[in-house]
Amino acid sequence: MYNKLTKVAPIALSAAEINKKLAEIPSWLVVNNVLTRDIRFKDYETTWAFLNQVAMRSHLWGHHPTITTTYSQVKLELTTHSLENKVSDIDLKLAKRYERYVNLYEKN
Numbered sequence: 001m002y003n004k005l006t007k008v009a010p011i012a013l014s015a016a017e018i019n020k021k022l023a024e025i026p027s028w029l030v031v032n033n034v035l036t037r038d039i040r041f042k043d044y045e046t047t048w049a050f051l052n053q054v055a056m057r058s059h060l061w062g063h064h065p066t067i068t069t070t071y072s073q074v075k076l077e078l079t080t081h082s083l084e085n086k087v088s089d090i091d092l093k094l095a096k097r098y099e100r101y102v103n104l105y106e107k108n
């Protein structure tokens with residue numbers, strides 16, 4: 001069995017729509033129109049176990065965050081490049097999925 005992927009166009013969201021979805025993932029913020037999350041994990045191995053899941057999911061969905069990391073600190077930033085770097089539905093969908101992964105790992 002294998003997956004056949006279909007390409008779906010991202011949909012830019014209004015501030016009201018973004019805020020409604022943000023209520024479900026309160027650790028995420030929109031800073032200068034960028035959906036952002038900062039996390040500190042317990043150690044380097046945990047950080048990269050998390051980032052590998054982020055990378056695989058991003059690759060699977062064809063949508064990629066800016067990842068800034070130093071040792072056990074991670075900053076994820078999401079916007080949709082193809083929509084002039086606005087926050088779109090896929091940014092929020094990915095953030096919600098990443099948040100599931102955050103909860104799998106011990107934090108500092």
Ligand SMILES: C[C@H](O)[C@H](O)[C@H]1CNC2=NC(N)=NC(=O)C2=N1
Nearest residue numbers: 062063064065079080081082083
């Ligand atoms: C061809 C490729 O699928 C597109 O360039 C994807 C890649 N990853 C992406 N990631 C983000 N954040 N925004 C995009 O518009 C985007 N486009």
